[in-house]
Amino acid sequence: MDRASYDRYLSRFNHCDATAFDDYMTPDARMINGALEMRGIAAIQDHYANRIWPFFEETVHVERFVLDGSTLAARLWTHFAARRDADTIFGAVKRGEMFDYRGLVMYEIAGGRFARIDVSYLTFSRTNLDGRTTLLGLPH
Numbered sequence: 001m002d003r004a005s006y007d008r009y010l011s012r013f014n015h016c017d018a019t020a021f022d023d024y025m026t027p028d029a030r031m032i033n034g035a036l037e038m039r040g041i042a043a044i045q046d047h048y049a050n051r052i053w054p055f056f057e058e059t060v061h062v063e064r065f066v067l068d069g070s071t072l073a074a075r076l077w078t079h080f081a082a083r084r085d086a087d088t089i090f091g092a093v094k095r096g097e098m099f100d101y102r103g104l105v106m107y108e109i110a111g112g113r114f115a116r117i118d119v120s121y122l123t124f125s126r127t128n129l130d131g132r133t134t135l136l137g138l139p140h
Contacts, residue, residue: 001072001109003065010060016053018045026115033119034138055088056080056099072107072114090126098127099136 005024012020021029021041031038031047038044052058057080064075080099086092090099102123108116127133 001067001107001112001114003067006065006067006072006074007062010062014059016048016058018049021045021048024113026110026113029114029116031117031119033117034121051089052080055083055086055093057083070109072109074105074107075103076105077102094129096129100125100127 009020009024012023021044025041025044028040029044031044036047038047059079061077061079062074063077066073078101080090080101082088082093082095082097082099084095100123101121103119103121105120106118107114121138124136124138125133126136
């Protein structure tokens with residue numbers, strides 16, 4: 001794993017390409033995101049393909065990147081824009097509402113793939129259609 005490979009992974013992720021998980025994660029990958037724990041590629045694919053991407057345009061931005069060979073750490077800003085009115089993992093949303101995650105993500109690497117991903121939250125906010133932003137804490 002190197003920065004160029006990670007950038008290719010994020011590009012595919014930002015384009016809602018769930019096959020990126022097959023190419024960049026170990027089959028038994030574990031992801032802890034807030035109170036959610038997902039085990040295995042199928043569970044991670046299901047989370048994004050059925051609970052996030054149908055409802056939100058999600059874009060991950062890298063603010064800081066550190067790699068030591070077996071661990072990758074990134075300070076990320078992820079912007080979510082609601083595609084439609086829906087009941088979502090973030091609660092009821094209206095088309096155009098926005099959510100912003102800022103936090104640190106640590107990836108443990110085994111055999112050049114992500115074996116464990118820990119998502120830690122610095123802030124998670126919601127901006128309603130009036131432009132008012134509210135800090136939410138953990139979304140799930």
